[in-house]
Amino acid sequence: MSFVDIRHLTRVFDVSKPWLNRVIERLPKARLTAVSDVSLQIEERSVYALVGESGSGKSTIGKMLVGLLPPSDGQIEVDGVDLATETDAETRDRMRAEIQMIFQDPYASLNPRWKVRDIIAEPVAARGSETRGLAERLLEQVGLSALDADKFPHQFSGGQRQRICVARALASEPKLIVCDEPTSALDVSVQAQVLNLMSDLKDEFGLTYLFISHDLTVVRHMADRIGVLYLGQLVEEADSDTLFEDPKHPYTQMLLAAAPKLDSFGREEEPPTGEIPDPINPPPGCVFNPRCPLATDLCRVERPDMRQAGGTRVACHMVPPG
Template sequence: MAMIQVKNLTRIFDVSKPWLNRVIERLPKAMLTAVSDVSFDVEERTVYSLVGESGSGKSTIGKMAVGLLKPTDGSVLINDIDLSRETDGGKLDKARSDIQMIFQDPYASLNPRWRVREIINEPVSARGGNVVGLAEKLLEQVGLSSLDADKFPHEFSGGQRQRICIARALASEPKLIVCDEPTSALDVSVQAQVLNLMSDLQENLGLTYLFISHDLTVVQHISDKIGVLYLGRLVEEATPDELFENPKHPYSQMLLAAAPKMDGFGREIDPPQGEIPDPINPPTGCAFHPRCPIATAKCSAERPEMRVVRGARVACHLAE
C-alpha cells in the first residue's frame, strides 16, 4: 500500500488582473496551470524526489501534499485519507500529525523571537503533548548540543538552523516529511552534512520523504525514485540509476546533458535551446514539443499519456 497516492492532481491559479483593469484594458481572465494531471505513488520508507526547473510546479505539489493548498482537481491521498475532502475531524487530525515539512530558507522558517526549545516543542505542545526533555533529545539527534535549546535562531549558522528545522519536523514523530529544497541555501560542505543527517534519520526512524529539488546531483544521491516535472506535468518517473544512465524523455536527456559535470573540463556542448514556455498559454499537445529535437506533428496535437517504457514511466509519444 503506497503511503502517498497522487491521482490526476491539477492546480490552476487565477492570475488575472483586478476586474476594473480587465474591463478597461479589455483583458480576458488569465489562468495559470501550475500542476496539470500529475499522478504518482510514494511507497512507505522510501525517498521520492520531484525535480524540475523553476515554474515546473514541484513546490505546488509539495504544498498540496501537506494540505497547504487545495487541489483544483484530482486528489492526494495520505494513507488513504484525502486531506482536502475528508470531513471526519478526528481522522484528519491524525493524518495531519503524521506529516511535517522542511523549507528551503532556514532564515525565514524559524521565528526569530522564539527560543530554539519553543520552536522545536511547538508541534507537540500545540496538541497538548508532553514536551519534557524533548527539544534536548532532538537537538542531540540532529547533531547539535542540548545546551542550544535556550539560544535564539540568530545565534546559529545556516546549516545549524536547517538542523533545527529538521529537529522541529521530527518532534511530532511524523511518518512523512515533505522537504522543499532543504539544501539549496547551503554551501556544499554543509549540504553534505545535512544530506547525510537526513539519510541517517530516514533509515533509523523509518521515514518517508517527498523531496523537492532542482539539483540533479542531490536528487540522484538521495532518492529511491525520481519524478521529472516540466511545466506542471510529470514527464518521466524512474529510479536514479535508470534515469541517469538511460533517460528516456527528451527533456530529461536535455536536462542531464546541460548539468555541469566534475570531469567536464573544457567541455563544449550545444546548450539547450529555448526556455520554459509561458504557463498561462502552454503549448498544445506535449508541453515540450517546441524545444524537442525529435518532435513530430503528433506531439503538437496530442498530449502524451504516461506509459511504461523499459522500467520507467514516460510521457512521450516517441520514447521507446
C-alpha cells in the same frame, strides 16, 4: 497500496489582474496551471524525488501534499486518508502530525522571535501534548547541543538552522516529510552534513521523504525513485539509477546533459536551445515540443499519455511503449 497515492492532481492559480483593471484594459481572466494531471505513488520508507526547473510545479505538489494548498482537481491519499475530504477531526489531526515539511530557506522558516525550544516543540504543543525535554532530545538527535534550546535562531549558522528545522519536523513523530529544496540555500560543505543527517534519520525512524530539488546530483544521491516535471506535468518517472543511466524523455536527456559536472573540463558541447515557455500560455500538445529535437506534428497537437517503457513511466509520443 502505496503509502502516498497521488491521482490526477491538478492545481490552477488565478493570476488575473484585479477585476477593475481587467474591465478597463479588457483583459481576460488569466489562469496558471501550475500542476496538471500528475499521478504518482510513493512507497513507504522510500525517497521519492521531484526534479524540475522553475515553474515545473514541484513545490506546488509539495504544498498540496502537506495540506498548505487545496488541489483544484484530483486526489492525494496518504496512508489511505485524503486530507482534503476527510471530515473526522481526529484523523485529520493525526495526519497533520504524520506529515511534516522542511523548507528551503533556513533563515525564513524559523520565527526569529521564538526560542529554539518553542520552535521545535510547536508541532506537539499545538496539539496540547506534553513537550518537556522534547526539544533538548531532538536537538541532540540532529547533532546540536541540548543547551541550544534557550537560544534564538539568529545565533545559528545556515546549516545549524536547517538542523533545527529537521528537529521541528521530527517532533510530532511523522511518517512522511516533504523536503522542499532543503539544501539549496546551504553551502556545499554544509549541504553534505544535512543530507547525511537526513539519510541517517530516515533509516532510524523509518521515514518516507518526498524530496523536491532542482539539483540533479543531490537527487541522484538521495532518491530511490525520481519524477521529472516540466511545466506542471510529470514527463518521466523511473528508479534513480534507471533514470540517470537510461533517460527516455528528451527533456530528461537535455536536463542531464546541461547540468554542469565536476569532470566536464572545457566542455564544448552544444548547450540546449530555447527557454521554458510562459506557463500561462503553454504550448499545445506536448509542452516540451517547441524545444524538442524529436517533435513531430502529433507532438504539437496531442498531449502524450504516460506510458510504461521498461521500468520507466514516460509521457512522450516518440518513446515506444513496452
